[in-house]
Amino acid sequence: MSVLIFADQHEGRIRKAAFEAVNYGAKLAAQTGVTATAVALGTCSDEDLKLLGNYGAVKVLHDPNQLLDQFDPSVYAKALLQAADGENAQIIIFSHNFNGKAIAPLISAKLKAGWVAGALALPDNSDGFVVKKSVFSGKAFARVKVLSDKKIISVNPNSFPVEKSGNQAEVTAFNANVQESDFRIKVKSTETLSGSVPLPEADIIVSGGRGLKGPENWGMIEDLAKALGAATACSRPVADAGWRPHHEHVGQTGITVRPNLYIAVGISGAIQHLAGVNGSKNIVVINKDPEAPFFKAADYGIVGDAFEVVPKLTAAVKAFKEKQH
């Protein structure tokens, strides 16, 4: 028996969110005394596969089939179902990221396995199998009971404390029975924003709102983000106006994020914006209006003009980082 964990890779590297999912799955496996088995599909770095052991995987199944370098969720589901069957897995774990959200429902339907989408904690087994997740876009939490024998959990990125060890995993070849003809979705081209951190995985996010006046002023947001090693985000009207790309829009109708640090610059803090960011562990608000509602949700606040404060803050961060080295 095992807990099966999908170790999501991108361009040959295991994603940070996948390491978190593996760690979650390993702790769950330890609770119930079964094996934590991670599965990686497609071309993947050997080093990263071994590293999965550090995060608690006891066994790593790897199918290096290059066909799997293209993402068709149905084919990934087919391969993972074979792995789950081979390992006699009762529980399958995903990261609640774009790929996890695409594959998990397909497997849930096939196995009639109840799925907790976006888990925030390990299951509580005191009365059935109950998992805490966020609902109402971050305005509340729910405890969801899974009623089926087989279970699926997707783990919210950045929500779960990761513990590493020096353990090594045994990497085993796995040959899923998938053919070219299984691929119904043909990927024609991929655009990755190279060098930038994907928003849902980011530890630190610098986010800008309408207070920045126009897209030409985003340089200072990017500079601060760069100094902090952060990702950038924005409020909805900023994305709607085309100042920033849609995938940077956070909030109730955008992406939900839970970084360690969220810095909001020139954002008023409307309820729909807060819903998507209030899971952040620390919130810094920079706004010239002391009455801006965002201050009520903040841990640290600066009342001031972003055009003065942000460049100074960037300089201070840089000076601090230099001193550290």
Added chain:
Amino acid sequence: MKILVCISKTPDTTAKITFTDNNTKFNEQGIQFIINPSDEWYALVRALELKEKSGGTVTLISVGGAAYDPVIRKALALGAEDAVRINADSSDSYFVALQIAGFAKDGGYDLIMTGKETIDYNGAGVGGMIAGIMGLPFISLATKLETDGKGEAEFHREIEGGEEICAVKLPVVISCTKGMAEQRIPNMRGIMAARTKPLKVVEPVEAEKLTEIISFELPEAKTGIKTIEADNVEELVRLLHEEAKVI
């Protein structure tokens, strides 16, 4: 082209969320319900645009009780032909997906469109489960969709930190997110017409539920903010390092 759009209802985005019955039920008192934003702004509007471009029909489907009807009428006012409501509780994604798949299976739909996720229960599950049940390809989190009128579609989808452009043969199930279309405001004619458009109510098929919410809780309120002077940003850096330990 025949398009089926899955419409769910959610509390208005400004709604204050509270619970009753010892935190086991969402308190609907005084709550305004709206069409789930991504179902309305992206799935439905894009479906209507495709219909306007190349002809066909747009049918709406909802799984829910009679409280859904006003929301379905609002969606009809935007321009769909007709609607179906499957009269059942919609608390479990798999149950909902089975109902919709059951209805869609003999309907000959080229596209089954859903929103990205409901903003209340945030399942993100119904679309993929319909695809899984019906054995159709699943396009998750699409930001653009074009059809060529010959049974092929090209779409863009979100991936972590980027986007992919892909092709697929119809029929497919597609979940829609920002970028797909712009919000539309219904006009008076649409609102009048919606009153008499067919809204068929059908009874659910026997199906199991795989999950159940047993209780809710609200997040803890922030304990208080530390204010830092605008000319003392070094202090913020120090606090972020020493107190918050995030840099």
